[in-house]
Amino acid sequence: MTRYVVNRLAGMVLVLFLVCLFTYMVFFLLSPDPAVQICGKNCTPERIDQIRANLGLDEPFVTQFLNFLRGLFIGREYEGGINCPAPCLGYSFQTSQVVTDMIVQRLPVTAVVAVGAAVLWLLMGVVGGLISAVQEGKFADRFIAGLTLGGMSVPNYVLALALQYVFVVWLQWLPFPQAVPFADDPVQWFLNFILPWSVLAIGYASSYTRLTRANVIDTLDENFVRTARAKGLRPDLVWRRHALRPALTPIVTIAGMDFAGLLGGALITETVFGINGVGKLAADSITKNDQPVIMAVTLLAAFFVVVGNMVVDLLYSAIDPRVRVGVSA
Amino acid sequence: MTIPTTGLTVPADSGQETAGTTPQLRASVLRTLLRDPVAAACLAYIVLVLMMAAFAPLIVKVSGWDPYEFDQSAIDANMGGIPLGGFSGSHWLGVEPGTGRDIFARIVYGARASMLIAISATVLTTLLGVVFGLLAGYFGGRTDMVISRVMEFLMAFPALIFMIAVLSALPADDRQYLLVVVISVFGWPYLARIVRGQTMSLKQREFVEAAVASGASRSTVVFTEILPNLRSTILVMVTLAVPGYIGTEAGLSFLGVGVVPPTPSWGQMIASSVNWYSVVPLYFVVPGTFLALLVLSFMVLGDRVRSVVDPKGRS
Numbered sequence: 161m162t163r164y165v166v167n168r169l170a171g172m173v174l175v176l177f178l179v180c181l182f183t184y185m186v187f188f189l190l191s192p193d194p195a196v197q198i199c200g201k202n203c204t205p206e207r208i209d210q211i212r213a214n215l216g217l218d219e220p221f222v223t224q225f226l227n228f229l230r231g232l233f234i235g236r237e238y239e240g241g242i243n244c245p246a247p248c249l250g251y252s253f254q255t256s257q258v259v260t261d262m263i264v265q266r267l268p269v270t271a272v273v274a275v276g277a278a279v280l281w282l283l284m285g286v287v288g289g290l291i292s293a294v295q296e297g298k299f300a301d302r303f304i305a306g307l308t309l310g311g312m313s314v315p316n317y318v319l320a321l322a323l324q325y326v327f328v329v330w331l332q333w334l335p336f337p338q339a340v341p342f343a344d345d346p347v348q349w350f351l352n353f354i355l356p357w358s359v360l361a362i363g364y365a366s367s368y369t370r371l372t373r374a375n376v377i378d379t380l381d382e383n384f385v386r387t388a389r390a391k392g393l394r395p396d397l398v399w400r401r402h403a404l405r406p407a408l409t410p411i412v413t414i415a416g417m418d419f420a421g422l423l424g425g426a427l428i429t430e431t432v433f434g435i436n437g438v439g440k441l442a443a444d445s446i447t448k449n450d451q452p453v454i455m456a457v458t459l460l461a462a463f464f465v466v467v468g469n470m471v472v473d474l475l476y477s478a479i480d481p482r483v484r485v486g487v488s489a
Numbered sequence: 490m491t492i493p494t495t496g497l498t499v500p501a502d503s504g505q506e507t508a509g510t511t512p513q514l515r516a517s518v519l520r521t522l523l524r525d526p527v528a529a530a531c532l533a534y535i536v537l538v539l540m541m542a543a544f545a546p547l548i549v550k551v552s553g554w555d556p557y558e559f560d561q562s563a564i565d566a567n568m569g570g571i572p573l574g575g576f577s578g579s580h581w582l583g584v585e586p587g588t589g590r591d592i593f594a595r596i597v598y599g600a601r602a603s604m605l606i607a608i609s610a611t612v613l614t615t616l617l618g619v620v621f622g623l624l625a626g627y628f629g630g631r632t633d634m635v636i637s638r639v640m641e642f643l644m645a646f647p648a649l650i651f652m653i654a655v656l657s658a659l660p661a662d663d664r665q666y667l668l669v670v671v672i673s674v675f676g677w678p679y680l681a682r683i684v685r686g687q688t689m690s691l692k693q694r695e696f697v698e699a700a701v702a703s704g705a706s707r708s709t710v711v712f713t714e715i716l717p718n719l720r721s722t723i724l725v726m727v728t729l730a731v732p733g734y735i736g737t738e739a740g741l742s743f744l745g746v747g748v749v750p751p752t753p754s755w756g757q758m759i760a761s762s763v764n765w766y767s768v769v770p771l772y773f774v775v776p777g778t779f780l781a782l783l784v785l786s787f788m789v790l791g792d793r794v795r796s797v798v799d800p801k802g803r804s
C-alpha cells in the first residue's frame with residue numbers, strides 16, 4: 161500500500177509539473193507580447209524593451225519558466241516593489257493585482273456553487289437511478305430515462321437562460337439575482353444560488369442516474385446477491401449490505417472527480433448568473449486577454465483535477481483492493 | 490460542462506460480445522433503425538440540419554434575408570432596438586434585437602459552423618483514437634506504455650479550461666480549424682482507450698492466430714482481421730461523440746473563444762442573447778431549441794445504435 165501511495169504521489173507531481181510546463185509553453189509561444197499590450201498607444205520600441213526588461217520577458221524561456229516555478233514555491237518580487245508571496249501565480253498587468261489574491265478572493269464563492277450543486281446532483285442522480293433500477297422497464301423507468309436524455313441534451317447555458325426567464329422574469333418566484341454577502345441578507349443570498357445549483361445539478365444528475373441504474377441492475381445480477389437472497393436474508397438488508405454498497409461506490413468516486421473539476425470554476429454557469437467566482441474571473445479575463453489570470457486558473461483547475469483524482473483513487477483502493485492490482489499493471 | 494464524457498458511457502469490456510459481427514452490419518443497422526419511429530425521427534432531424542448546412546446559400550435566397558444584413562425597419566430604434574413583432578412573413582423566425590439581422594438566416598448558416606466543426610472533430614478524433622488504440626493494443630510493450638501515458642496525461646487535463654486558454658492565446662484568424670484540432674487533441678484518448686482494450690482481447694482470438702500462422706503481414710492482420718471487428722464499437726462511439734462536440738463547439742463559441750463573429754454559430758447566438766433574455770426570450774429560445782434537439786437526436790440515435798449492435802450491453 162505504501163509503495164502504491166508513493167508511486168501515485170510521484171505520478172501526480174509529474175503530471176502537475178507537465179501541466180505547468182505545457183501551459184506555460186503555450187502562453188509563451190502563442191500569445192501576443194504582453195509588453196506591447198501594457199505599452200498602449202503611445203509606444204516606442206525603447207519603451208517596449210524597457211517593459212520587457214522590467215518584467216523579465218527578455219530572458220530565455222527556461223529562465224522565465226524557472227522564475228515562474230520559483231514564484232510558485234518561494235514567491236517573487238516584481239519590479240516596482242510589488243511583493244508576491246509563496247504560491248505566486250503571477251501578476252495581472254491589466255488590473256494591477258497579484259493573481260493569487262484575485263483567485264483567493266473568489267474561491268469561496270466557487271466552492272459554495274460546487275458544494276450545493278454536488279449535493280443536489282448526487283441526491284437527484286442516486287434517487288432517480290434507484291427508482292429506475294427497481295422499476296426496470298416500467299413506466300417510472302422510462303419516464304426517468306426520458307428526463308435524463310433531456311437533461312443531457314439541453315446545454316447548460318440554454319437551461320440557465322430558460323430557467324432564469326421562467327422563474328425570475330415570468331413567474332417572479334425568485335428575486336432578480338444581485339450580489340449580497342451572506343451576513344447581510346442570508347435569504348437573498350440563498351435564493352441567488354438556487355438557479356445556478358439546479359442548472360449544474362441537472363446536467364450532472366442525468367449521467368449519474370444512468371450510471372446508478374446500470375450499476376444497481378448489474379449488482380443485483382451478481383452471485384453474491386443471489387446467495388444472500390437464497391439464504392433468506394431480509395430484502396432490506398440484501399439491498400443495504402449487498403446491493404447498494406458495491407453499486408454506489410463508483411458513483412461516489414466519480415462525484416469526487418466531478419466536484420474537483422467544478423472547483424476550477426463553472427465558467428458558463430457563473431458567467432450567465434453573474435456569480436463572482438473563479439469561473440467568471442476566467443471568462444472575464446478571456447475577454448480582456450489577461451493572460452496571467454487565464455493561465456493561473458488553468459493551473460488551479462488542473463491542480464484540483466489531478467489532486468482530486470488521486471484522493472479518489474487512494475480512497476477507492478483502500479475500499480476495494482482489486483483496483484490496486486489493476487492500476488499498477 | 491460535459492465535454493466528451495459521452496465517450497465514457499461505453500464500458501470498456503462491452504466488446505467481447507460484439508467482436509465478430511457480420512460484414513452486412515451497416516446495412517442491417519440502418520434498416521433496423523428506420524423501422525423504429527423514434528430513431529427515424531431523430532435521423533430525419535439530423536438529415537434536415539445537414540441539408541440546411543449544405544444548402545444554406547440557397548435557403549437564404551428563398552427566405553429573402555442574408556445572415557449579415559441589418560434590417561433597421563424590423564427593430565424599434567427608440568426602444569433600444571427591440572424587434573417589432575416575432576415570427577413574420579418576411580422574417581420567419583424574427584430578428585436579432587439591436588441589429589435586426591434575420592434569425593432564420595443566422596440559424597441556417599450557424600448549422601454550417603456547428604456541423605462542420607462537430608463532424609470534422611469526430612473524424613479526426615476517430616482517426617487518432619483508432620490508430621493509437623490499435624498501435625497500443627496490438628504492439629503492446631513500450632509502444633503501449635508511451636501511448637497509455639500520453640492518454641492518461643491528456644485525460645488528467647481540465648480539458649475545457651485548457652481549450653479556452655489555448656484558443657484565447659491563439660490568433661483569431663482561423664478559429665474553426667483550431668477548434669477542430671484542439672477538440673480532437675483532447676478527445677481521442679476516450680476512444681483510443683476502448684479500442685486498445687478490444688484490440689488486446691481480439692489479438693488472442695483464434696482467427697488472428699490463424700492469420701498470423703498463415704503468414705499474413707502485420708498490416709494485413711491489423712487492417713483485415715482486427716479493424717473490421719472494431720466497426721460496431723467505432724460506430725457507437727462516433728454517434729455518441731458528435732453530440733458532445735456539438736455541445737463543446739457551442740460552449741466555446743458561447744464563451745467567446747469559438748467561431749469568430751460575424752460568422753454565425755448557434756452557441757454564439759445564445760451568448761449574445763444573454764443581455765436580452767428578459768425582453769426578447771425568442772432570441773435564445775430559437776437557437777437553444779435547434780441546438781438541444783440536435784444534441785438530443787444524436788444521443789437517442791447513439792443509444793439506439795448501441796442497442797442494435799450490442800443488445801447485451803446495458804449502461
